[in-house]
Amino acid sequence: MESLADRAYLVTGGGTGIGAATALHLAALGASVTVIGRREEPLKKIADEVRRQGGDALAHTADVRDPAAVEAAVDAAMDRFGRIDGLVNNAAGNFVTPAEKLSPNGWRAVVDIVLNGTWNCTSAVARRMIETNRPGSIVSVIATYAWTGHPGTVHSAAAKAGVVAMTRTLAVEWARYDIRLNCVAPGPTETEGAGSALWAEQEDRDRVLASVPLRRFAGAAEVGDLIGLLLSDRAAYITGTTLTADGGQSLGAQIYGPPLETNGASPSPR
Numbered sequence: 001m002e003s004l005a006d007r008a009y010l011v012t013g014g015g016t017g018i019g020a021a022t023a024l025h026l027a028a029l030g031a032s033v034t035v036i037g038r039r040e041e042p043l044k045k046i047a048d049e050v051r052r053q054g055g056d057a058l059a060h061t062a063d064v065r066d067p068a069a070v071e072a073a074v075d076a077a078m079d080r081f082g083r084i085d086g087l088v089n090n091a092a093g094n095f096v097t098p099a100e101k102l103s104p105n106g107w108r109a110v111v112d113i114v115l116n117g118t119w120n121c122t123s124a125v126a127r128r129m130i131e132t133n134r135p136g137s138i139v140s141v142i143a144t145y146a147w148t149g150h151p152g153t154v155h156s157a158a159a160k161a162g163v164v165a166m167t168r169t170l171a172v173e174w175a176r177y178d179i180r181l182n183c184v185a186p187g188p189t190e191t192e193g194a195g196s197a198l199w200a201e202q203e204d205r206d207r208v209l210a211s212v213p214l215r216r217f218a219g220a221a222e223v224g225d226l227i228g229l230l231l232s233d234r235a236a237y238i239t240g241t242t243l244t245a246d247g248g249q250s251l252g253a254q255i256y257g258p259p260l261e262t263n264g265a266s267p268s269p270r
């Protein structure tokens, strides 16, 4: 595993789930991390954990929908660590609802967090990289329904597709600054946020598992590991792409293959 010593990263939604696992992974590789989110408590918990393990972390509250709050968070990270080498756009909001029942405000809440929030953070961080003449790597966490679509998630699917288009566009536009942009598309991943928003009932979990050929949820840590790979110099020639890690889910159910029943079994995530 490549050392990220002396590097400094920002992780939005870094207090829980995939964001927290990513922050801990980056810190374990020697990087400093700034974790951003709306609630102070989970951010402080992760920052404290990083420090307990000998790393350095800053917890900064900000709503990614608010460009001024994002600017302040990026300034705080620059003041504290003197550099920014990368960003993980991980913050998201989601809930399952029939599209015809989705209110204008429900649409706006999810699209604002996922699409506008990603732009607010990406533009604020990239401007610092360009001003300081430093290369950088930006990874956005999306979902495979950005291209497959998925009933019940029209707001999130549309916003994540926008993030893919943003990533591809900026990968070309900012290549001259040596700023790389990529996406990671995890499949169903065992986190509290997704668990309560998307598969709260055992019946829902079973249906999700039945759609995954590898028959298990991803673990947040294994997604964080892939994000770390794309941030690192091992991925120096990778830009504008999406790394899918979904246990085969987006390939779709096949007609001739293993039975789709899970018999209620919920294999543990890695």
Ligand SMILES: CCCCCCCCCCC/C=C/C(=O)SCCNC(=O)CCNC(=O)[C@H](O)C(C)(C)COP(=O)(O)OP(=O)(O)OC[C@H]1O[C@@H](n2cnc3c(N)ncnc32)[C@H](O)[C@@H]1OP(=O)(O)O
Pocket (backbone or CB within 6 Å): 092, 093, 094, 095, 096, 097, 103, 104, 105, 106, 107, 109, 110, 142, 143, 144, 150, 151, 152, 153, 156, 187, 188, 189, 193, 194, 197, 198, 208
């Ligand atoms: C079917 C799914 C299985 C598919 C399997 C595919 C593979 C997996 C792919 C999974 C991909 C993505 C996963 C994730 O993104 S998981 C992340 C989940 N984490 C969170 O959602 C945490 C953050 N969430 C939030 O902050 C909130 O949930 C919210 C997004 C709503 C934003 O909060 P905010 O405080 O800003 O907003 P409000 O509470 O004021 O609500 C705004 C409007 O939205 C309406 N709303 C809220 N919840 C629901 C709901 N459950 N159903 C319908 N409408 C909802 C709310 O009523 C407000 O609208 P109105 O003012 O009109 O009432």
Ligand SMILES: NC(=O)C1=CN([C@@H]2O[C@H](COP(=O)(O)OP(=O)(O)OC[C@H]3O[C@@H](n4cnc5c(N)ncnc54)[C@H](OP(=O)(O)O)[C@@H]3O)[C@@H](O)[C@H]2O)C=CC1
Pocket (backbone or CB within 6 Å): 012, 013, 014, 015, 016, 017, 018, 019, 036, 037, 038, 039, 040, 042, 062, 063, 064, 065, 089, 090, 091, 092, 093, 094, 113, 117, 141, 142, 143, 144, 185, 186, 187, 188, 189, 190, 191, 192, 193, 194
């Ligand atoms: N878990 C899964 O199955 C999958 C998840 N993903 C994606 O992975 C990412 C992480 O999801 P996951 O870890 O499961 O979920 P979580 O709910 O644990 O993470 C979401 C994080 O985003 C933060 N957040 C939400 N809204 C805002 C906001 N407006 N401003 C700042 N921070 C915000 C939350 O903190 P706070 O509430 O304190 O602001 C929380 O820490 C998301 O992008 C999600 O779409 C993709 C595919 C599958």
